[in-house]
Amino acid sequence: MNSIFRRNNSESGDANKPTKPVTLYVIRLSPGCRVTWWYLIQTKIPYTLVDVDVITLDDKEEGTTEKKKLPEGCPPEGVPALVDGDILVFGVHSVLRYLSSRYCSYYAFGKTLPTRMRVESLIEWTENELHRVLGYRCVYPQISQKYRLPSNLASDQLVETGFKELAFLLEYLENKLLATGTSTSSVYLCDKELTVVDFFVATILMQAEWISFDLRLWPKLKSWLGSMKSQNGWDQVHKVHREFVQELKVLNEASL
């Protein structure tokens, strides 16, 4: 019988754990890296964390910290990357899928096959659409020279049109994915229970804090994000994010 029909074990303490800790290569400010790290914490899979890069505030600061190399075989921008014995997996979707199917019976992927396929599909959508628009169009060009276009006019247009696309995607999250419940405390994006999609979308929305973007126009989403912040493991994986937001705040105040 194919494994996608196997019963889901909602307990994260599955017996089938690796004999040696897996190694996860991350950039702690990357939302995809944070969600894979969170998944290792939740499922109690033993792991070692390796930082491969530091996102700096501007290009002048680049090179001030030593960059640890990604494992041989990773492509450019190939984080998160997971090494488990002779197996290398990279990319948030692939790493989550590998861990979920190998070690923890699809923990937080939903209990039925239709739900699990919906979770997998929405992981892909979150990475391709939501992160592409919120990250690469709206937030990163305002923070890092690397993501800007050569002229300020072009960069501004990239960001402005990005926000129009973002509003469309936030409407979808607010009015389609969060529309079913009445009490926000029990509403999740894919299922009646928390799934990895909730945590992934939340880590991406957190990037909006870098530019002080407020979700008040999307009240269900704002409330849901608030409840996500109380999840076990949230504080641990967001420590560097919080420090970065504070650093940006100080810089902004200094430039006033």
Place this chain on the structure above:
Amino acid sequence: MNSIFRRNNSESGDANKPTKPVTLYVIRLSPGCRVTWWYLIQTKIPYTLVDVDVITLDDKEEGTTEKKKLPEGCPPEGVPALVDGDILVFGVHSVLRYLSSRYCSYYAFGKTLPTRMRVESLIEWTENELHRVLGYRCVYPQISQKYRLPSNLASDQLVETGFKELAFLLEYLENKLLATGTSTSSVYLCDKELTVVDFFVATILMQAEWISFDLRLWPKLKSWLGSMKSQNGWDQVHKVHREFVQELKVLNEASL
């Protein structure tokens, strides 16, 4: 035993086929849609194809063809989408993963677990990096108003900087992924045999034909792409692409 350890069946004629044809919703000009369609042809899984949209040459032509709706539950831009009984899957990675694990023993995903994980990881990289840069930065802004920025200057800068990123990615394909072989006829991107990554990367590189971009600076890649065009199923899934390239050529000649 977990399914990711199951023996790979290199024959596409696996007995475990759906009782009713699956339905694949596609945009035929989308490379991700083409690769999932090709996978159904290769694996002989019975299917029905539904066209959901037509990419037009400019915004004025929009609305002239009836758009068939995506199934309920799909997000914006949620193609390819696959319906199989009560199961809905969307996104190229998710659809390929679903079909491969459910119906054809990971056909064209590699024969060992390390290879399969590499194939999955590179599917994700291809969608996130290669398509984002080649499609959304270099090609689509030159073809469709939808992907342009408000001013010509900004659009030009988007494309110009996109080409710098693209050259970096093509170097990676040429000098890392295609570096191992001496005879191009037997070289593939992930494995000694053809995998879905070869077909996916090839469909994306084909988008470059829309802007007459030539791969002559990357000879191994150009030769490999030539060999991909002789694959079974290639002509069928690229019919609308070829017509579109011809249409663009006529338009360009008329504007000279």
